[in-house]
Structures are given as structure tokens and as C-alpha cells.
Amino acid sequence: MALELIIGPAHAGKIAALYERYLAELAAGRTAALVVPDQTAKAVTERELLARATGVVGADVVTFDTLFERIARATGDRRTVLHGAARQVVLRRALPDAPATLAARFDRLGSALLGPDDVRAAGDASLAESYALWWSALDEQQFVDRARLRIEAIAALRRDVAAWPAGEALFAQGFDDLSLAQETLLTLIAQRARAVVSLPYEAGRSPFAVLTPVVGRLADLAGSGGIVELPAGAFDRDPGLAALERRLGEAEPDRRAERPSLAGIATAEVEGERGEAEVVVGCVAEALRSGIVGQRIAIIGPRGAADRTRLVRQLREAGIEAVGKDQRALVKTPFGRALNALLSLAWAPEPTDSDRLTWLRSAWSGAPAHLVERSERPMRRSLDTLENAIEKAGEPLLRALALPPGSRGGETAAGEVAAAVRGMVQRAHGDRAPVATAMVREDVAVAAAVLSYLQTVDGVKPAPSRSEVRELLAELTISMRQTRADAICILDPRDARTIDVDVAIVLGLEEPMFGVGTSAAQDPLVEAPDQNEVARHLVYSAVTRPRRRLVLVRRVSDDEGSPLAATAIWEDLMIAAGEPPPTYRRRFSDAVLPLLEAPTVRERARSIAYLAATDRPEALRLAGVAGVSGAIRRAVAAPRRNTRLVDPRVVDVLRAREMFGVTEIDRFGDCSQIWFIERRLRPNVIDQPIDNRLRVGTLAHTVLGRFYKEVPALLQTTVIGPDDADRAMVEMVRIVDEEMIKLQPIVAGDPLTLELLGWGLRRDLARLIQQAARNAAPLVPTEFEVAFGGRGAQPGRKEGLNVGPAHVSGKIDRIDADPAFTARAMVVDYKTSTISTGAQIMRDGKLQIPLYLLALREVLGREPVGGLLVSIRKGHVRGIVDVDELDVLPANISREDRLSHDEFEAALEAARSEAAARVLRIRDGDVRHDPQTQMLCERFCDYRGICRVEK
Ligand code: SF4
Structure with missing residues (x-):
């Protein structure tokens, strides 16, 4: 006898050739088994066989596991085969500390024909010990599991001629990942009976490389006469x-076939x-x-x-x-949660209110939903107990809380669960055959899965306890496949x-x-x-x-x-x-489909809402036709709705806040809607290019921070003046290069973008450093990224700046201090966006610089002489300075930004009052459409599509 190997690419007719041989074998009156991968394939194969013959007698379509079991039975093995829940229970009793993955690992070892001795020989003594313990536990109770059965069936087949019915042929299809046990079974059968195997394979092609070893071994057994190589067939397929x-997979595809038509x-x-x-x-x-x-x-x-x-x-x-x-965990399905609650009612000495409510709220309790809601409402406000509420609701809820017969006091815990499951289905759908709605089908499928899973523990002695059954249910994964x-x-x-x-x-x-490659199916002991x-x-x-x-x-x-x-x-x-x-x-930005192409109600509503911006009457007409009038009317009316935050959960959080960030308060002044969107809604940024403004700003901050820390020491000077500018530039370029190396390109085109980014950064920072050298001031950069307020600040600075109703936190980019050890100091903040002039700071309520100056005085203990904003991109320097302190300030300060001492101090106090007012508005949820300027709203704000301002 020998093996016949049918190989060929997809659609070569391999299965048809195999079925033809199988049906001929049956027609000749001989017995033959046809092995398929699983139960689903079994049903499909049986249908296919029937479609190819007027009648089929003696067809035996099986899985490999059935064959292994048959071989064991043929050699007199009468042990019970453990699987499912029963195997879990026995395994947990034998190895209580074993990880949950051990069962699957034993399974893989069985498929690879590795017993405890083989595992020990492979060097894993601890696994071998657990494995041996598991086998002895099976022996004690006269059990065997499928993994061990594979090893023993192969051994029986090797030594006992009676292990396989004389002359019975074996056909196999649908396996392109044969395990060692399956392949060995095929080769052993082929030595004593006819064996026919079909495999997808075409020599030399990369998509089939994974099958080369197994095809090679089977081909050796088949010999050249036993290999049927089928060419690719058309089989009524699109030529493309x-x-x-x-x-596919060809190094020179044009030589193999013409370019496919794209139809x-x-x-x-x-x-x-x-x-x-x-x-x-x-x-x-x-x-x-x-x-x-x-x-x-x-x-x-x-x-x-x-x-x-x-x-x-x-x-x-x-x-x-x-x-x-x-595949879903039972406990994560509504049915599973309800079953869990019901079992708590049946088994727990004192069921909790939460268990009762979970059960009552579920569709399987039979409780009227409005009564459950009515009973729950006073409880939520702590006005009543559930017990009283149920009593008031009366009979319907008491009936729903009555346990299904048999769910308590049954013979076994598994039997009690089965009674509970049956009771649930009966209460939800009645006694008679219900109409097969999707919900009924799903309930029946889940109930059947639980019952058949628990049925496997019937032979386990002693019967699993309630806690063991609960553990089994917690681990049960069920297939939610539907049957339409x-x-x-x-x-x-x-x-x-x-x-x-x-x-x-x-x-x-x-x-x-x-x-x-992501599954846990990799095992160091099993060749993969x-x-x-x-x-x-x-x-x-x-x-x-x-x-x-x-x-x-x-x-x-x-x-x-x-x-x-x-x-x-x-x-x-x-x-x-x-x-x-x-x-x-x-793309993400393609939020709206053309109305005629929108397949779902949600997408049609989105298309109509888009139309409403330009043609409201037509949009409302279409909304009526599409059944989304309510949604569109609400969308159209949205700009007129009150924007104040009223949800107590949000307002309570805001009221409880003690610390507010400087930039947050500043942003609130630009427009309170912007604050709400950025700080509360926090929409994610998508499609962010690698050279986005934030990244450029961060890079520039890092380079400037390093520059002022490293370069004065290298040049052995405290102030970088015009004579040091050239050497300082060389060092700046070095630092930029070192920081740029840390940026990794993400998409094709990024290397060029990064090169341009580095080039732009060197240009901008060179301008800044040259300017600073030209206008060198007695105050020198001494501290960078100085935090005040919050956990990130140093001790003594954690409380932040007191503005009255709250404290304020922030981080100052740079503080320039007097090397002559006076308390005078200046704050510097770098910006990649447009900067405000001194006049704008005071007129438009820009609070960042004044609040930093107050923090400089009140938290950091220095005397502020000015605060400057430095535009990285344009090299501009603006801000507010005390004109009395010009002797220590840079020379290039605009005349407009020089304030008299009284004006300077008034600006700081005005900022404190404004900050306090904004804090109170935030705490009150006072969000409006209140842009600082109309131009911001109409031209520059990114949130016009979100904030619902009337356009
Ligand atoms: S679009 Fe106008 S109202 Fe809306 S958030 Fe922006 S600035 Fe404020």
C-alpha cells in the first residue's frame, strides 16, 4: 500500500479529484474514512459528497481526534476521554497552582508526540514534572485526554496491526498545517492501507514554502508514481x-502571467x-x-x-x-452576567442588592422594566431600601426573584446551573417554541453552549463543587456564531x-x-x-x-x-x-459620504447634516424621508443652545479645582469655548506631520536650553557678546544636529522633511543667537524650564502663585538673573506662534507674561524687571519691561513695550484680578462664544467645526 499525494495551486481541482477517488472507493464496496479539519468542514464536506453522487453509502467523514479515539478503542482502551470542563476540573485538582495556559501547552505537546520523558530529555524538568503529575492524575481515575490519546494511538498503531481496520482507506483534505501526530498517523496508515492526501502546493513558489518540508516527506513516501500534480485551472473565475x-510571490511576475485586468x-x-x-x-x-x-x-x-x-x-x-x-467570554455577555447574578441569588448566603438588581434588570428575569426602574429610583437617592421598594412593587418583582426550580438544592452544582439556564430561557421566551428572532437564536446558542460545556463534567468524581463550577463559567468562552x-x-x-x-x-x-505569530501557540519544545x-x-x-x-x-x-x-x-x-x-x-477627514452612497442611517444623517449648512429646507425634507428628522432638527438648532456647562458631574469637578495653569487661564481669555474644547473635550490630533509646530517648538526649547547651559561654560564667558557669536553658532549647530538625530522618520518623505526642519531650525536659532549677542545685557540666562505650582515644582514652589480664589501653576522657559547678585531678574518665553506686543498684553488680557512676573516675585523671590516673548520663527522680541530698569535689559526692546514703573506694577495687579475672574468663570462652567477678536473666530480658530458658533 502507498500514499497518493494530490498537489496543486488554488483552484486546480484537488478537492474534486480527492472526492472522486473517495466516492469510487465507497462505490467499490470498500470502507474508507475521509478526514477534515473540524466539525464545520465535516458538514460542508458531507453536503459536497451528496452533491456529487446520487446516493452515498458508507461515507465516514471524521476529524483526526475521532480517528485517534477509534484507534485507542480498537486496541481495547476503555478509558473516558476528558475534554472541555471535565479536563479543566481534573487538571486544576491535580495541579492547583498551574497557570491557566498549561492545558493548552499539554495539548501542543500531545500534537507534537512529546510525553513527560521527552520533555525531561529536552531539558525542561519543571514542565516534565507537572506533565508527569497530570498523567498520573489521569491514570488514577481511568481518564485520558485527547493530547495523550494522540501519543498513545500512534504508539498502538506502530505495534498493533489490529489498531486500524484491515484495508480501510484514509483520505485527508483541508490540512496545510499538519501536526506531527497527524502526519505520523497518515504515514503509518499509508504503510498498511490506501491513503490519499490533498495539499495546496506548487514547487518553487514562495506562498507554498511553508509546506515544502511536509510535502517533501509525504512525496518520499508516495514515490514518483504516487504524486498527482494538478495545474492551475480557470474554474469560471475572473481572468484578473x-x-x-x-x-503572487513571483520574482518576475510578468514572465509567469500577464498583468491582471483590474475588473x-x-x-x-x-x-x-x-x-x-x-x-x-x-x-x-x-x-x-x-x-x-x-x-x-x-x-x-x-x-x-x-x-x-x-x-x-x-x-x-x-x-x-x-x-x-x-469568541466571547460568557461573563462578558448579558446572558452570562444575568446567570452570574442568578447563581448569586441561589447560592450566596446573603445576596447583595447589586446581584438582585443585575438579575431584575436582565431580560431573563421576566421582571417588568418599568417596575424595576421605579424600585431603583428611590434607592439611588438613598430614600428607600431595595427590600422595601420590591415589596411595594409587589407580585411581579417577587415572582421574578423566585429562583427557577432546581437552581438550588440540586444533586450537583452543574445540575443547578443547568436548571438556572433552562429557567432563564423559559422566562424570557416562554414554554412554547418561540419565533426565531435574532435574540432568541442568540439566547438559545449561549444556553446550549453552557449546557453542553457543563455536561462534560458528568463523569468527574467527586462532582465539581459550586466554586469549581463558578470558576469554569468564568473561563468559558463561547462562540457567538449566528445561523442566518x-x-x-x-x-x-x-x-x-x-x-x-x-x-x-x-x-x-x-x-x-x-x-x-501573535498567538500563544508558540512553544519552545515544539518545532514551528x-x-x-x-x-x-x-x-x-x-x-x-x-x-x-x-x-x-x-x-x-x-x-x-x-x-x-x-x-x-x-x-x-x-x-x-x-x-x-x-x-x-x-481618510479621517472624509467624514461625509454623498447621500446616495451612504449605506447606514448614521452616514445618511451625517450627509444630510452637512447639506443643512447650505440648504436647510432641503435637508429637513430629506431628513423626513430618511427618518432622521429629530437628529437633523437638533443639529440645526445646536448653535442656539445655551453653552454654559450645567452637568453637575462636570461642574462639581471644576468647583473643586484649586490649581489652574497659566496657559489654561490665558487660553480661556482667547475664547472660553477654546478652553472648553482643548481642556475638557480634548479632541485627538490626527494626521500630524513630523514637522508640526509643537514638535518644532519642543525642539527649539531643548536646543536653546542646552545652548545656554553648555555654551557659556565652553566659551568660558558668562555673557555671549558679539566677539563670541561665531563660536557660539558652531556650538548651536552641533546641538541642533545632536537633537535631530533623535527624531526618527515615520513615513516615506520624512527624511527630507526632517532635513528641511533641521535647516530651518539652524537658520532661526542662528538669528536669535546673533541678535542676543548683539544686544547682550547684563542679565544672563541662569535658569531654564522653571516650574511653579503643582507636584513638578521644587519644594517651596509647589503652592504656586496666589491669585485670590485659587493658585496658579506654570513653567517659565528661561529666567535671566543679575550676575552681580542683586534680586533683579527677567523672564523669557519662546514662541513658535505669533507673539503679543506690550500693548496687546495689557489691552487683550494676555496673562502669561504678567503672571510669570508675579510668580517670579512671589514664588521665586526675585524682583521682576521685565518679561519678554521671543518669536523663534521671526526673531521678534516683545513684552513688557520696567523702564526704570533699562540698564540691565537688552538693548533691542521696543519703545512701545517700555512701561513706567507704576504702569508696570499696575499691569501685574490687573493680570492677577483678571486671572481671579477667569478662575471664577471656569469654576462656574461659564462657557460662551466669546472670542477675543472676531478675526480669531472667523480666520484663525481651528474649532469652528466643533464649537457650534453661528456661522
Ligand atoms: S470658532 Fe470662535 S467661538 Fe468658536 S471656539 Fe473658536 S473663537 Fe471661540
Whole structure:
């Protein structure tokens, strides 16, 4: 007997060839098993076999685990096979301190045919000890788990001829990641019976590199006569998709196949999860409109639907049912939370109010929602106890609190949970067969998952206690897969390997490894294939699934706006597709779709709201048609709404504040809405270029700080005068270069941007330093980044500046002090934005410099002589100075900024009063549309789209 190996690329007809041989084997009256990866594939395969023959007798479609169990039974093994909850309980009893991942690790060791002795020989004594303990615990109770069964079945097959039914053939399909146990089983069967295996493989092509070792071993066994190599077939596929398959991963794709026509291939570059969801919903809607049914459309991406809640929600909002292998922890589902609460009511000696309320609020208690709310309301205001409230509500709530029969006082804890679960479903949906709504289907699926999980503990002695059962429920993960036949599937690439669809939308192509290599399935003791090769093979499988249309989707930035570079996998796909331009682009800024293309209610409302800015009557008419009148009317009326903050939770926080930042108070003076947006709403900045103003400002601050700390010492001078300017410039350039090296390019084009940024910085700082040298003053820079107020300040400065109702904190960029040890000092603040003149500081209520000067005097103990703002970009120097102190100040101070001593002191006190007034307004939530100037509002403010000022 020998092995027959059927290989070929995707769509070569391998499965058809395998089914043909399998049906012929059955037709000849011989027995044969057909192995498939899992239960889902089993159902699909059985349907496929029936579709190919008028009748099938003796078909035996199984998984590998079933085969291992059969082999054990054939050799007289009668032990109970432990799995699911039962295995968890026995394992925890045997190894109470073991980590939760140990069960999965034993599983991997079993698949790699490694027993405790092998693990010890491999050098992991502690794991070997736990592993041996686990096996003895199994032996004590006459149990075996599936992992151990694999090892023992292979051993039985090697030594006992009766382990496999004489002459029974074995066929295998759908495995491109055979474990060692599975591969060994195939080779051992092939030595005594017919074995036929189909594998996706084409020699020399990189997408199949991961399979080269296993194909090599199986090919040796098959011999040249046993290898059937099928060529790529068309199989009614779009010619562009067929060409893409031929070209993918090829060093010279044009020699392998012509550039594909792009009729069947689309590419999408999207920003963030929202962009991805919108493009995908649009593509699915387009496919459905073209007449393709839901089952023939698949969305394939790493982790399936697990990380894509937004996509699933938007598909549902668009009226498109989507199903995915959605694994969720039971305790995180509403059903799980309600079950937990019910078990507390049944088992806890004194159930808490929170448990009672969780249960009553749930849909499975049968309590009328309005009565629960009415009972809860006085409790929230501490006016009544829940006990009294329930009593007042009477019969309906008392009935809901009655425990389902059997949920307390049952024979076993698992039995009590089963009774509770049945009671929940019955209360929510009644005794008779309910109408199969989505909610009923979901409830039944969750209830069935819990019951079948707990059923596995039936044979465990002693029966699991209540606390053990609770632990099991806390760990239970259930599949939320729904059963609507016309739903779109959202699949992980591993689950999509054998599907056949018309349209496939492949997501996650921005992930360098396409989701591979992140799982805990790596084990140092188990040889694993190269993860890069696994990823490339999965990408190949995913893009070769559709017959009509393939959409390749890549996120070009994450949800924070950080760019995501194109991966090697994406570049390979683009080369194979002939470098097409993106068919779809979706940026963060593309907030509005054309109304006719908006697939969901939310997007239609957004489009209509956009129209309302220019054509209000038409927008209100369309809103009526789209059923979003309320939302649009509210949006249209928004500019007229009161802007004062009234939510007690917000106002309470503001009232309790003791410390306010200088820049915050200053910003409040520009416009209190700006303060609200920047300090309370805090919208995230996206698409931030590497040379943005903030980064330039930070860099300039760092360079200037270092310059004034390092260079005077290097030049052995306290004041850098005109004679030192040239040497000082050399040092400044050095510091800029050292700081620039720390900036990493993020996207293509950044190296050039960074070079320009460095060049601009050297130019601006050179101008500043030359100016400072020309106008050298007796006061010299002595302190930098001086904090006052708050935890970051030095002891003695933490209280900050007292302005009356509160204290103020801040950080002064630079303090220039008198080297002659008088108390006189000046503050300097660097700006990358426009700076205010002395007149503007006093007229427009710009508080930063006056408050810094007050802090200089009252917190830092120096006598202020002036405060200057220095524009890094333009080299301008403005501010306010005391004209009586000009002898220690720089020479280039504008005449307009020189104040008499009395004016100077009055400016400082006026700033204190204004700061106090603003603090009181902030504490009061007094937010208005009150821009300092109309020009700020109309031309310069970034928040016009947010603050709802009437336009
Ligand atoms: S747009 Fe005008 S009102 Fe609105 S935040 Fe800006 S300055 Fe204030």
C-alpha cells in the first residue's frame, strides 16, 4: 500500500479529484474514512459528497481526534476521554497552582508526540514534572485526554496491526498545517492501507514554502508514481483573479502571467477602524446590489470578527447580517452576567442588592422594566431600601426573584446551573417554541453552549463543587456564531482556507504578519514553521478564495492618526496586481459620504447634516424621508443652545479645582469655548506631520536650553557678546544636529522633511543667537524650564502663585538673573506662534507674561524687571519691561513695550484680578462664544467645526 499525494495551486481541482477517488472507493464496496479539519468542514464536506453522487453509502467523514479515539478503542482502551470542563476540573485538582495556559501547552505537546520523558530529555524538568503529575492524575481515575490519546494511538498503531481496520482507506483534505501526530498517523496508515492526501502546493513558489518540508516527506513516501500534480485551472473565475494567483510571490511576475485586468480587483487605502468599516460596508452593499447573495460574500481578516465590532455594527446598521466566529467570554455577555447574578441569588448566603438588581434588570428575569426602574429610583437617592421598594412593587418583582426550580438544592452544582439556564430561557421566551428572532437564536446558542460545556463534567468524581463550577463559567468562552443562511461571513484567514465565494474582501493587510505569530501557540519544545512563510501562505489562501471580485484593504494609519507603513505582504500583492492605484480611499477627514452612497442611517444623517449648512429646507425634507428628522432638527438648532456647562458631574469637578495653569487661564481669555474644547473635550490630533509646530517648538526649547547651559561654560564667558557669536553658532549647530538625530522618520518623505526642519531650525536659532549677542545685557540666562505650582515644582514652589480664589501653576522657559547678585531678574518665553506686543498684553488680557512676573516675585523671590516673548520663527522680541530698569535689559526692546514703573506694577495687579475672574468663570462652567477678536473666530480658530458658533 502507498500514499497518493494530490498537489496543486488554488483552484486546480484537488478537492474534486480527492472526492472522486473517495466516492469510487465507497462505490467499490470498500470502507474508507475521509478526514477534515473540524466539525464545520465535516458538514460542508458531507453536503459536497451528496452533491456529487446520487446516493452515498458508507461515507465516514471524521476529524483526526475521532480517528485517534477509534484507534485507542480498537486496541481495547476503555478509558473516558476528558475534554472541555471535565479536563479543566481534573487538571486544576491535580495541579492547583498551574497557570491557566498549561492545558493548552499539554495539548501542543500531545500534537507534537512529546510525553513527560521527552520533555525531561529536552531539558525542561519543571514542565516534565507537572506533565508527569497530570498523567498520573489521569491514570488514577481511568481518564485520558485527547493530547495523550494522540501519543498513545500512534504508539498502538506502530505495534498493533489490529489498531486500524484491515484495508480501510484514509483520505485527508483541508490540512496545510499538519501536526506531527497527524502526519505520523497518515504515514503509518499509508504503510498498511490506501491513503490519499490533498495539499495546496506548487514547487518553487514562495506562498507554498511553508509546506515544502511536509510535502517533501509525504512525496518520499508516495514515490514518483504516487504524486498527482494538478495545474492551475480557470474554474469560471475572473481572468484578473486567475492572473493574480499566478503572479503572487513571483520574482518576475510578468514572465509567469500577464498583468491582471483590474475588473475583478479593487484596492482600498483607509485611515483607522472607521475608514475600514465604511469602505467594507460600501463594498458589501455594492456586491449585494449587483445581485450576489450574502453567502457568496466573505470578509477575511486576522482574528475574524473578534476585533471588528465597529464593522459588524455598521453592517447591521446598513441592514446587512454578518456572522463571524465571534469568541466571547460568557461573563462578558448579558446572558452570562444575568446567570452570574442568578447563581448569586441561589447560592450566596446573603445576596447583595447589586446581584438582585443585575438579575431584575436582565431580560431573563421576566421582571417588568418599568417596575424595576421605579424600585431603583428611590434607592439611588438613598430614600428607600431595595427590600422595601420590591415589596411595594409587589407580585411581579417577587415572582421574578423566585429562583427557577432546581437552581438550588440540586444533586450537583452543574445540575443547578443547568436548571438556572433552562429557567432563564423559559422566562424570557416562554414554554412554547418561540419565533426565531435574532435574540432568541442568540439566547438559545449561549444556553446550549453552557449546557453542553457543563455536561462534560458528568463523569468527574467527586462532582465539581459550586466554586469549581463558578470558576469554569468564568473561563468559558463561547462562540457567538449566528445561523442566518444569507449572512455575510467574517472569517479569520485560517477558517477561510477552503471557502468558495464570489466576493472576498481581505482586511488586515497593514499587519506585517497578517495576524500570524501573535498567538500563544508558540512553544519552545515544539518545532514551528517559519511564521513569515505561514503568513504568506495565509495571504495566498485568502486572496485566491473569490471567483468574481477581490477587494484588498489596508489601513494607512491607526486610530490615533499614526501612519502605518506598507508591509512586504502588501507590496507583493500590489506587484502581483500590476501596481493599481487605490480604488477606494477613506481618510479621517472624509467624514461625509454623498447621500446616495451612504449605506447606514448614521452616514445618511451625517450627509444630510452637512447639506443643512447650505440648504436647510432641503435637508429637513430629506431628513423626513430618511427618518432622521429629530437628529437633523437638533443639529440645526445646536448653535442656539445655551453653552454654559450645567452637568453637575462636570461642574462639581471644576468647583473643586484649586490649581489652574497659566496657559489654561490665558487660553480661556482667547475664547472660553477654546478652553472648553482643548481642556475638557480634548479632541485627538490626527494626521500630524513630523514637522508640526509643537514638535518644532519642543525642539527649539531643548536646543536653546542646552545652548545656554553648555555654551557659556565652553566659551568660558558668562555673557555671549558679539566677539563670541561665531563660536557660539558652531556650538548651536552641533546641538541642533545632536537633537535631530533623535527624531526618527515615520513615513516615506520624512527624511527630507526632517532635513528641511533641521535647516530651518539652524537658520532661526542662528538669528536669535546673533541678535542676543548683539544686544547682550547684563542679565544672563541662569535658569531654564522653571516650574511653579503643582507636584513638578521644587519644594517651596509647589503652592504656586496666589491669585485670590485659587493658585496658579506654570513653567517659565528661561529666567535671566543679575550676575552681580542683586534680586533683579527677567523672564523669557519662546514662541513658535505669533507673539503679543506690550500693548496687546495689557489691552487683550494676555496673562502669561504678567503672571510669570508675579510668580517670579512671589514664588521665586526675585524682583521682576521685565518679561519678554521671543518669536523663534521671526526673531521678534516683545513684552513688557520696567523702564526704570533699562540698564540691565537688552538693548533691542521696543519703545512701545517700555512701561513706567507704576504702569508696570499696575499691569501685574490687573493680570492677577483678571486671572481671579477667569478662575471664577471656569469654576462656574461659564462657557460662551466669546472670542477675543472676531478675526480669531472667523480666520484663525481651528474649532469652528466643533464649537457650534453661528456661522
Ligand atoms: S470658532 Fe470662535 S467661538 Fe468658536 S471656539 Fe473658536 S473663537 Fe471661540
